[in-house]
Structures are given as structure tokens and as C-alpha cells.
Amino acid sequence: MSSPLISRPFVRVLKKPAVGLLTLAVAVALQPGAALARQTETAAAHTPPPSIAERYAAADTFLGSGIADLIDNANIAPSFVGEGKDAGLFYRTGNRSHQRYLFLDLATRQVREVATTATLLAALTQASGKTVTLDDARLADVDYDPAKGTLAFEALDGHWRIGADGKAEKLPPEAPRLDLPSPDGKTKIVARAYNLYAVDVASGREVALTTDGTHEQPYGRSIPELSQILREGTEEPAMPVSGAWSPDGRYLLTWRLDTREVKKLSITQQNPPGSFYPRSFSYVYPLAGAEKLPQATRFVVDVQAALKSGKAKVVPIQMPPESILYPSPPDMNWVDGKPRMQWTERGYRQQAVYVADPATGATKIVAHEAVKPVITVTSSMIFPAPELGGELSISERSGWAQLYLVTPDNPDGGKALTTGDWEVLSVDHVAEDKASLIVTGVGREAARNPYWRALYRVSLNGGLTELTPEPLDHEAEVSPDGKWIVDQMSSPTTPSRAVLRDGTTGKIVMELAKADDSRLLAAGYTPPEPFKGVAADGKTPIYGMIYRPVHFDPKRSYPVIDNVYTGPTTTDVPSTWGMALRVPGNSIAQIGAVVVMIDGTGTSRRGQAFRLPAFQNLGEVGLDDHIALIRQMAAKYPYMDVNRVGVFGGSAGGYDTARFVLRRPDFFKVGVSASGNHDLRLDKTWWPEVSMGEADAATWERNSNMAVASQLKGHLLLVHGDIDDNVPITESFRLAKALIDAGRDVDMVVVPNATHNVYQPFFWKKLRDYFTLYLLGETPPPLGPVKPAAPAVALAH
Structure with a gap:
């Protein structure tokens, strides 16, 4: 879980096995699944099982950038x-x-x-x-x-x-620009002592636009992120003026922050570089469990009038204050010469787009969305389309994320541009003649994997044409003029093919590159296997992925490790060839395990009904689906030992990891939880509330890992960075305390000077060791030679 958009850590991987496995690996690549078991049985009988040290070496080789050196044209980055x-x-x-x-x-x-x-x-x-x-x-x-x-x-x-x-x-490094220049560069806005000033660049003359700003109520200043505070070593780092000029350079649209009565978090960096002493900071971080959130109120100032008269008039925008759900400014733009602002109610009950008169502040709602129980903003969005006379809205009002053209005379309605039981992910281009647009969608073609993307041309007069007909995932980029499409098509088992398409018809006009994995296969890589089964309800189709080690022997018994990330904001199972290569399962499987990835119910891109089991139920959603699919995998492949199952994940996956081990301790015996948000109330507001709404205390408590700490039976390792700027480290400390208070054991590693991304070599070694000890029942190899330490740095006292 990252902010504000989801970005999960994927690791690039690689492996070089014994020469005796080279021919086998190529055959395996061509015949995954059941055929893989048959092809490997004979060869494995002649290959002694590798030692744990050899398996760790293989895991090292499959971790990092090594796989990129064995693959050509994996991503042409167009x-x-x-x-x-x-x-x-x-x-x-x-x-x-x-x-x-x-x-x-x-x-x-x-x-x-x-x-x-x-x-x-x-x-x-x-x-x-x-x-x-x-x-x-x-x-x-x-x-x-x-x-x-x-x-x-x-x-x-x-x-x-x-x-x-x-x-x-x-x-030379560019110094961060703190002022806000007008479009013509003749005027700039500067911030000083929590107020804003307009400066005439030519003369240097300045006029105060505001005068009553305070530390808790500054003008044009956003909430500093923890990374900024740590970088500058102060709780009040220098920050750029937050606002938006009108295109003609007359008006400034900006806002005032209010953090009064907002409780702060604190953090201590125990090992700050270049200093002998720890340093501590307090900072504002909007939390889902907070009773009071920071508030934003928007206003407009006629800057040119202020410079002429020497006195500014602040014109409030007539719209409700907005709760700040993450340390970033509220939405502020100009469309057709007027301020356009999107407003979100806390708990994601509704969203509205306001357009204002800059002279008076009077507003009109031009688009409005209210989907029950919540608006899932990772699957829906509203964005301006002045060329079409309104706003384009990807809305779930039908139960599926479909595209609508919303006009100011009907902000709650609009014209449906797409329909059906599939999802529109994005609008990629609007035609110059305003007659059509290009969208990316998933799940429309019934015979395909529902997570594979495709591009469609949508006519505003009705009708839809698929531009990418190949039954693969299409990662595409549309040219600014809409005449061309670069399409990198693939599947987890089909290497990427990059082509140039005609933007109107979708016809392939030129081959750009084809991925070549021959050297990877010759190096012993075992391709992953997609797996389709049913959820715990016995009927809903769900999808997974299986990763096996290079030295795979179907006659042996393998523990299973689930790489988990549930919840309605994303999906976990790779849908492209490149993604399938980058996941950490490629490396972790090498210790001698089968690693799986699963998208159970409650995840995204399958419609609202598929995702709704996650609402106010993050602590349970998908849990039994994972167990059901692992059992189905093991029924097909008996070498998967369902009596030895572990789980790992990061961020929201770290929350899931602990939850799986705590709530189903008889199935999930070992877990490694990284950077987990173990009590959703202590996480940034936007992420939990888009899944939970504005829940009551009992619901928050029911979804807290601390509430089920006493159920631990197996082994749980908590890993967290001491300066995590996304999920506060206090979450892992509180879970550790809850486990101790419940009389349970816990292992915890705090990674010094690590942010939310703790995925350093030490982390992967620790994760392998934990699964090797408690899931494989083996002794990890000893540490390698210690690298010489860097020269000591003299510290001032």
C-alpha cells in the first residue's frame, strides 16, 4: 500500500543453474503445469537435491536486476x-x-x-x-x-x-522553486510567515494577499510529508506555494489549511546519517481513526487588482470545506477560464465537481457521484472534458465501472458511453473531431482472462470497436494526436510483442520488438503457471499463479508460501509477462518452496459485486478464498504440502500476512509481515476509508490485527522501517505489544533509516531464513564474508 496511488514492490529476478538442467528448463518453459511435472520427473531423478547454500545462491541470483540482463526487449519504454x-x-x-x-x-x-x-x-x-x-x-x-x-x-x-x-x-541541480510565477512570468506569489504575497517581478513591489495566517492555519501551504521533514531536518520544511493561476494571469486560486485540534504523530530516527544523536519530529498525518482531520477551504484573489490598488480582496469559494485525506493539496484547476474543483466527502460517500465564478465565488455543481456503500476511487474517477461540453465520469452506478458524459444540466446523470459487465480503466484519448474516444478496459471479452487489458474506440453516438483483438494483455500508449498506438502485448506465459498500430483502426502497421527469453530459459528459469479455480463459495471463479524452483522435483514434497495482497484497491496476480518475471516469488521459490499468488473476492477489476465483500471486512476478505485455491492447487499437484503453508506480504499485504496467520493459524503456520498497517485507524485516511467508509469504533476494532493477537499459534516476523513515511512504524510496535500482552511470541526487525520500502538484501535474507527455519525445518546457511566497513566519519559534538 502506497500513497496516494497503489504501488506494490515487485522485484526483478534471475537464476543460473547447473548445466545439467539447461535442456530440461527449455522443455519446461514450453510445457507448463501438469506437463512440467512429467518432464521434470526423469531428469530430477538424476539430479541430487541442491544444498540449502546452493538454494540461497539461486535465490540471490533471481533477486534484483539480474533477470533484466538475460531478457531482451522486455519493455521498450515507449x-x-x-x-x-x-x-x-x-x-x-x-x-x-x-x-x-x-x-x-x-x-x-x-x-x-x-x-x-x-x-x-x-x-x-x-x-x-x-x-x-x-x-x-x-x-x-x-x-x-x-x-x-x-x-x-x-x-x-x-x-x-x-x-x-x-x-x-x-x-546543475535545479533548486526547488518555492514561489508560484504567473503564466506570463510578470508576477509571482511568495509565502512568508504563513501568508501569501504578490510580487511584481519588474519592480519588486509586493502586496500582501493575506495577513492573518498562522502555524495551524497557513495560506497556500500544504501539509509537509515526512520525507520532506527528514530531508530538511525540520518540522517546517520550505515548501512551494500551493495554488493555480488563471490562464490570463489575473486570478489566483488557492486554499487555507486548518490543522487546529488535529492530533500529530511523532517519529524518532535513531541513526540519522552524519549525526551521533537520534532526532525526533512531530508531524501531521491524516489518519482514518482520527476524530478531527485537517480541513481545506478554497478562495480566489484578483492579484492584478491587488497590485494596482495595493489591497487584496479574498473571495471565498462557496463550497464546503474538504477533509484532507492525505498530505497533498486539494484539487484546484482552471477549465474554460473558471475554477474547477473536485470535492470528496470523508468516508467516500459522495464526490462533486464545483465550477466557480472567480469574481464572486459563486459555484455550481457540474458533476456529482454518490454510489453506495462507498465510491471506490481506485476504480472510478471524474475528469474534465470541456471539448465535449462536460465531465467524463468512470462510475460504478450500474455495478460496473462504465464511462459517462456528464453535463452541467444533469450532474447526477449523464449519457452512458459504454455499457456492460466489464470495467473501463482509463480514457486514453479524445478525438479532435469530438466524435469518439479511446479507452482501456478489462473483462469485456468473455473468452479471455478478465484481468487482461484491451483498447477500444468508443463513438459518442453509440458503438464500440476493439482496437487490440489479440487474446493477450495490452499495455498501450496512445500518441497525443491519437493517430498511433504503441502496444506491448503479452500474457504471463507469452513474451511481450511491441507493435505500432493505427490509432483509428487498430491495425498493426509496424513491428517494433519481440521479447527474447531464450537466454533466461537456458539459464534454468522455470516459468510460472497461471491457475484458475473457484472461491470458498464453491462457484465464483478466481485466479492465481504458481512459482516453482529451478531444481523442481515432483517426487518431493514442497511447502507452500502465499505472496498476499488482498483488498479492493488493486489486484495481485500478474497479468503480463513482465510483471510475472518481477515478483519476488521467483526468488523465494528457490529456497525449496512453491510460491503462489491469488486474487480472491474483494479485489478490484471484476465489478462492484466481486469487490463488495471487502467493505468494512478487510480482516476477513479473501482469507478463505486463498485457502480454497491452495487446496485446489494441491489436489492437482500433490507435491504441494498444505500442512506446511506460509505467507508473506508488504504494506496492506503485511496486514494480510499477520491476519492470515492470526485468523487461520491451523493453515498458515509461518508469516513474514513487512510494513503492515495492522490497525487501519493508524493508517493514512484515504486508503482505509475507501475500503471501510467512515466506520464505527466496533468495526474498526473488529478489523484490527491487535484484536486477534491471542489467536497466534505459529511463527510471525514483523519487519518495519524506522522512518516509514507511508504506514507509521507504531502499527508494528502496537501489534508486537498486543502479542506480548496475549502471552504469544513475536519476532520483530526494525530496519534503520528505511522508509516504507524495506526490501533491501537484509530483508530478503531474513525472510528466507524465517521460512527455512520454521517451514522447511532446515538450518539457514551461515552469513557470507563481511564487507569492509566504509571509513569512519568524524562527527561534530
Whole structure:
């Protein structure tokens, strides 16, 4: 669980096995599932089981960036660049070690090489005066400007640019801009002592726009995130002015924060870099269990009038104050010359879009959404479409996330642009003639996996055309003018194929790249197997994935480890070839286990009815579905030992991990919970409330892991970063205390100077050790040689 959009940690993996397994691995890749068991039986009989040290070495090899070095064209990272005659597609082929950066001229369909990994490293070596290796460089975010012929990229912890002459130069770091310049640059807004001032750039003359700002009620200042506080070492870090100029540079739309009576969190960083002493901070973090949340009130100021008269008039926007559900500014934009603001009621009971008169503050609701029991904002959204005369709304009012055109005269209704028992995920383009648009959806084609994406052209006059007919998942990018689509199609068992399509018809006009996993298979990789079964109700189809180790022997018995993440905000099981490679199950299976991933009921992309079991029930949803599907897997593959089942996950998956071990202790014997939000009331407001609404105390308590701590029978490891800026570490401390108070055992690791992302080498070693000890019943290998410590840094006293 991350903020505000979900982003789960996926790990890239790789393995190099004994030579004797190479032929076997290729055969396995071509015949997954039951055929895999038959193909491996003979070879495994001649292959002695690897030692635990060898299995750990395999797990290390499958963890990190290694798999990227054995796969070509896994992700071409396409981006449409340039305009007019310079418009084209910038993409890459090859792999991390041998990347080619290419430019496709869309007018001529000619492709030319812009750079390679080797040329980038050579340019960095020349510029820095020392040899720069691939690992040293840490190349990232490579971009191309076809008009100037320049490359921009990240490397060596800095920003770099390579000109047309091929020489690299390091760009000076950009100082964060704290003021807010007008569109014409003639005026800027600055913040000082919690108030806002307008400054005429030419003369330096300034006028106070507000005068009564305070620490708890500042103007144009958002809530600082913990990462900002830690980076600057102060509870009041410098922050940019929060607001939006009108396009003509006359008005400023901004807001006032109110944190009065809001309870704060505190954090102590025990090992701050460069300091001998710990440091502690208090900070505002809106929590789901808080009685009082920070509030935002919006207003408009006629800045140009203020500069002329020397006196500002604050015009309140006539809309309700809005609860801040995460440390970020409220929605503020200008559409057709007027302020447009989306407002969300706490508990996600309703959302409304207000349009205001900037001179008077008078407002009108132009779009409104109220779906019971809650609006699931990860599956629905409202966004402006002035070219179509209103707002586009992806709404679940029919029970499925469908697209509507909502007009100001009917904010609660609108015209249904799509219908049916499937979900629209996004609107990717609106045609220039306003007659159609392109959307991405899932689940419309009955014969396909319901999680596979497809692109459709939707006519505003009715009718829908599929643009990506191949029965695969389509990860697509539409050009700004809508004329082209880059489509990377794949499935978990079908390597990616990247093509250029005609944006109108969807016809493939050019092959761009095909993924090549031959070296990966030759290195012994065992492909995952998709698995379809039914939920605990015995009838609802659900989907999973099975990962096996390279040294797989169907005659042996394997413990099962469930990589878990439930809940209505996302799905867990990979739907693409690239995702299937990046999950940590590839590495963890190598210790000698079968790792599974499962999307039970209560998760997303399958309609409201499929997701509703999660409402106010995060502590139980999907739990028995996971058990049911694991038993179905084991019925097909008896080498899966359902008497030795473990579970691990991070963030919301960390919550699930503890919950599974606590609520079904006779099935889930061992768990490793990372960064878990064990009491939802102590998490950021938006994530629990989109699943729970504004629940009562008894409901929150029922879903708390602390409430079921006494049910622990097996082994539970809690891992948390001491400066977690997403899920406060207090959640793991409170669960540890609840377990101790209940007379239960608990293991806990606090990772120093780690944020929400604790997925460092130490974490993976600790996770393997825990499952090796308590699930495999073996002794982990000893630690390797200790690397020399860095030179000591003298500390000031």
C-alpha cells in the first residue's frame, strides 16, 4: 500500500543453474503445469537435491536486476516525443547491459539509433575522467529531444545531457522553486510567515494577499510529508506555494489549511546519517481513526487588482470545506477560464465537481457521484472534458465501472458511453473531431482472462470497436494526436510483442520488438503457471499463479508460501509477462518452496459485486478464498504440502500476512509481515476509508490485527522501517505489544533509516531464513564474508 496511488514492490529476478538442467528448463518453459511435472520427473531423478547454500545462491541470483540482463526487449519504454515535423516515437531495445535507444520518425517510418548503453557509458567516462561501469552509472529516465538532437538522463546521482556532438555534461541541480510565477512570468506569489504575497517581478513591489495566517492555519501551504521533514531536518520544511493561476494571469486560486485540534504523530530516527544523536519530529498525518482531520477551504484573489490598488480582496469559494485525506493539496484547476474543483466527502460517500465564478465565488455543481456503500476511487474517477461540453465520469452506478458524459444540466446523470459487465480503466484519448474516444478496459471479452487489458474506440453516438483483438494483455500508449498506438502485448506465459498500430483502426502497421527469453530459459528459469479455480463459495471463479524452483522435483514434497495482497484497491496476480518475471516469488521459490499468488473476492477489476465483500471486512476478505485455491492447487499437484503453508506480504499485504496467520493459524503456520498497517485507524485516511467508509469504533476494532493477537499459534516476523513515511512504524510496535500482552511470541526487525520500502538484501535474507527455519525445518546457511566497513566519519559534538 502506497500513497496516494497503489504501488506494490515487485522485484526483478534471475537464476543460473547447473548445466545439467539447461535442456530440461527449455522443455519446461514450453510445457507448463501438469506437463512440467512429467518432464521434470526423469531428469530430477538424476539430479541430487541442491544444498540449502546452493538454494540461497539461486535465490540471490533471481533477486534484483539480474533477470533484466538475460531478457531482451522486455519493455521498450515507449514515449511520443517532438512536435510537427519532429514528432516521433522514442523507445529502447535489448536489455539493461546492451540497450539500444531508437527514434522512429512517424512520418517516414524510418528508425535510427540515437544511443546505446555503451555510448552513454563512454560519454560519462569521458566527462568524469574515470571509467564508469554500468553499475556505477545507474542509468535511468533516458529522454530524447528530436528537434535539438539531445539526450537527457539520470546517472551518477545527477542529471546529464548529451548534445548533438556526443559529449556529456552534468547539469546543475535545479533548486526547488518555492514561489508560484504567473503564466506570463510578470508576477509571482511568495509565502512568508504563513501568508501569501504578490510580487511584481519588474519592480519588486509586493502586496500582501493575506495577513492573518498562522502555524495551524497557513495560506497556500500544504501539509509537509515526512520525507520532506527528514530531508530538511525540520518540522517546517520550505515548501512551494500551493495554488493555480488563471490562464490570463489575473486570478489566483488557492486554499487555507486548518490543522487546529488535529492530533500529530511523532517519529524518532535513531541513526540519522552524519549525526551521533537520534532526532525526533512531530508531524501531521491524516489518519482514518482520527476524530478531527485537517480541513481545506478554497478562495480566489484578483492579484492584478491587488497590485494596482495595493489591497487584496479574498473571495471565498462557496463550497464546503474538504477533509484532507492525505498530505497533498486539494484539487484546484482552471477549465474554460473558471475554477474547477473536485470535492470528496470523508468516508467516500459522495464526490462533486464545483465550477466557480472567480469574481464572486459563486459555484455550481457540474458533476456529482454518490454510489453506495462507498465510491471506490481506485476504480472510478471524474475528469474534465470541456471539448465535449462536460465531465467524463468512470462510475460504478450500474455495478460496473462504465464511462459517462456528464453535463452541467444533469450532474447526477449523464449519457452512458459504454455499457456492460466489464470495467473501463482509463480514457486514453479524445478525438479532435469530438466524435469518439479511446479507452482501456478489462473483462469485456468473455473468452479471455478478465484481468487482461484491451483498447477500444468508443463513438459518442453509440458503438464500440476493439482496437487490440489479440487474446493477450495490452499495455498501450496512445500518441497525443491519437493517430498511433504503441502496444506491448503479452500474457504471463507469452513474451511481450511491441507493435505500432493505427490509432483509428487498430491495425498493426509496424513491428517494433519481440521479447527474447531464450537466454533466461537456458539459464534454468522455470516459468510460472497461471491457475484458475473457484472461491470458498464453491462457484465464483478466481485466479492465481504458481512459482516453482529451478531444481523442481515432483517426487518431493514442497511447502507452500502465499505472496498476499488482498483488498479492493488493486489486484495481485500478474497479468503480463513482465510483471510475472518481477515478483519476488521467483526468488523465494528457490529456497525449496512453491510460491503462489491469488486474487480472491474483494479485489478490484471484476465489478462492484466481486469487490463488495471487502467493505468494512478487510480482516476477513479473501482469507478463505486463498485457502480454497491452495487446496485446489494441491489436489492437482500433490507435491504441494498444505500442512506446511506460509505467507508473506508488504504494506496492506503485511496486514494480510499477520491476519492470515492470526485468523487461520491451523493453515498458515509461518508469516513474514513487512510494513503492515495492522490497525487501519493508524493508517493514512484515504486508503482505509475507501475500503471501510467512515466506520464505527466496533468495526474498526473488529478489523484490527491487535484484536486477534491471542489467536497466534505459529511463527510471525514483523519487519518495519524506522522512518516509514507511508504506514507509521507504531502499527508494528502496537501489534508486537498486543502479542506480548496475549502471552504469544513475536519476532520483530526494525530496519534503520528505511522508509516504507524495506526490501533491501537484509530483508530478503531474513525472510528466507524465517521460512527455512520454521517451514522447511532446515538450518539457514551461515552469513557470507563481511564487507569492509566504509571509513569512519568524524562527527561534530
